[in-house]
Amino acid sequence: MMTAHPWRPYVLLVLAISIPLLLFESLFSHLIFVNRARPRIKRFAELPLRFRYDGTFKILQVADMHFGNGKATRCKDVLDSEFEWCSDLNTTRFLRRMIEAERPDLIAFTGDNIFGPSATDAAESLFRAFAPAMESMIPWAAILGNHDQESSMNREELMSLVSLMDYSVSQVNPPSAGGTMRIEGFGNYHIKVHGAPGSGLDNTSILNLYFLDSGDRVVVSGRKTYGWIRESQLNWVHSISQQSQLQVESQSLSPALAFFHIPIPEVRDLWFKKIKGTFQEYVACSFVNSGVLNTLVSMRDVKAVFFGHDHLNDFCGELNHISVCYGGGFGYHAYGRAGWPRRARVIKAELRKGSKTWMGIQNILTWKRIDDERLTKIDDQVLWSHADDEEEDSSHSQKDV
Numbered sequence: 142m143m144t145a146h147p148w149r150p151y152v153l154l155v156l157a158i159s160i161p162l163l164l165f166e167s168l169f170s171h172l173i174f175v176n177r178a179r180p181r182i183k184r185f186a187e188l189p190l191r192f193r194y195d196g197t198f199k200i201l202q203v204a205d206m207h208f209g210n211g212k213a214t215r216c217k218d219v220l221d222s223e224f225e226w227c228s229d230l231n232t233t234r235f236l237r238r239m240i241e242a243e244r245p246d247l248i249a250f251t252g253d254n255i256f257g258p259s260a261t262d263a264a265e266s267l268f269r270a271f272a273p274a275m276e277s278m279i280p281w282a283a284i285l286g287n288h289d290q291e292s293s294m295n296r297e298e299l300m301s302l303v304s305l306m307d308y309s310v311s312q313v314n315p316p317s318a319g320g321t322m323r324i325e326g327f328g329n330y331h332i333k334v335h336g337a338p339g340s341g342l343d344n345t346s347i348l349n350l351y352f353l354d355s356g357d358r359v360v361v362s363g364r365k366t367y368g369w370i371r372e373s374q375l376n377w378v379h380s381i382s383q384q385s386q387l388q389v390e391s392q393s394l395s396p397a398l399a400f401f402h403i404p405i406p407e408v409r410d411l412w413f414k415k416i417k418g419t420f421q422e423y424v425a426c427s428f429v430n431s432g433v434l435n436t437l438v439s440m441r442d443v444k445a446v447f448f449g450h451d452h453l454n455d456f457c458g459e460l461n462h463i464s465v466c467y468g469g470g471f472g473y474h475a476y477g478r479a480g481w482p483r484r485a486r487v488i489k490a491e492l493r494k495g496s497k498t499w500m501g502i503q504n505i506l507t508w509k510r511i512d513d514e515r516l517t518k519i520d521d522q523v524l525w526s527h528a529d530d531e532e533e534d535s536s537h538s539q540k541d542v
Contacts, residue, residue, distance in 0.1 A: 186281075186308045189335045189346070191338065192334065192335070192340075194338060198246050199246050199487060199490075200245055201486075203248060203249070208229050209256055209474050212228050216231060217477065218476055219473065250274075251402055252402030254283060255267055263299065266292065271283070275308055278307075281309055284328040287403065314328070323373060329352065329353055329377060331351055331385075334347065336501075337499045340500075347396075350397070351398070351399045351400070353374055353378065353401040356369060382443075398505075399437065399447070400448070402450055404467070406427070415458070416456040418466075418469075421454065426450075445466060445488070453481070454469070455509060457522060482513055483512045484509050488505065489505070490502050491505075505524045507520075
């Protein structure tokens with residue numbers, strides 16, 4: 142006599158085998174497959190960046206964090222009363238406080254984000270250093286200094302990792318670098334900032350940000366020196382500037398800001414000129430002058446340049462009608478001066494108010510905050526004003542006549 146369900150024994154056999162296997166996998170797989178991490182997609186920043194409804198765009202510059210291994214990495218050049226409890230965590234706390242206080246639209250890390258000799262694992266140190274920026278979900282951009290690559294990753298690997306982190310808008314190099322134009326270094330890129338929503342300029346870049354790799358150390362004719370921005374990089378940024386200005390319908394140029402790590406040689410001349418801030422350290426730059434200042438002047442759109450590298454300098458001055466500014470030493474594992482607080486720079490662009498809507502940029506302002514109990518705000522100043530360009534254009538016209 143045939144059974145009504147001849148397949149039943151086979152089903153029971155499959156269940157008898159599979160159920161114990163599934164139970165075993167759920168209970169013990171984490172002990173066997175210790176490195177089976179689930180892949181996670183990068184959390185992207187909302188692009189394009191744009192001015193706020195109130196007509197402002199704010200950038201927090203973080204120079205020279207020199208992050209090491211976290212709590213185990215001690216502070217340098219702090220008061221004796223602070224040393225015992227001071228570590229990389231002070232840098233992390235300072236960054237979180239700055240983000241909370243200023244709520245920037247972009248965070249710009251201008252190199253020496255980690256201190257290679259103190260970072261056992263470069264990738265882990267980078268994630269720890271940038272953690273407050275990623276947690277804030279604010280777009281952020283980074284370039285390299287002369288110490289980042291002194292751990293377990295080279296400069297290309299570092300920038301590749303940075304570009305893949307949550308909310309990072311950093312790039313290894315621009316897409317054009319893979320074509321006919323070869324750009325030296327890693328971390329040369331252009332970020333566009335569009336006008337305020339509903340302003341008529343919300344689909345137009347009215348502020349351009351140029352990030353450049355100034356290198357680390359090189360040997361020239363048997364002499365060791367700091368790196369510099371190379372000709373290929375200058376040709377690229379000049380071409381990007383020209384393209385950007387062609388896309389602007391108004392007759393006035395869209396202002397631009399440039400960010401890199403190592404200052405240019407001309408910054409030394411500011412010792413003899415009017416500055417705002419502190420000039421208390423020799424300008425450590427390359428003895429090679431590659432013509433960065435001349436290129437930026439010829440572009441006509443760059444209104445201010447921001448760098449780091451020399452932690453005890455935090456001043457702004459002017460070179461050939463371009464403001465040049467140090468960020469000031471931020472990190473607690475970086476060298477500094479006991480009793481001279483760590484600090485950060487803030488840059489704010491303000492739009493002109495038309496009769497019905499926001500127009501182009503009116504002013505570019507800056508100030509610093511020091512890491513004290515109140516995050517004291519110091520050295521407010523105007524770096525550039527639209528009125529300055531109008532006066533300059535008027536003087537050129539009179540000369541031409």
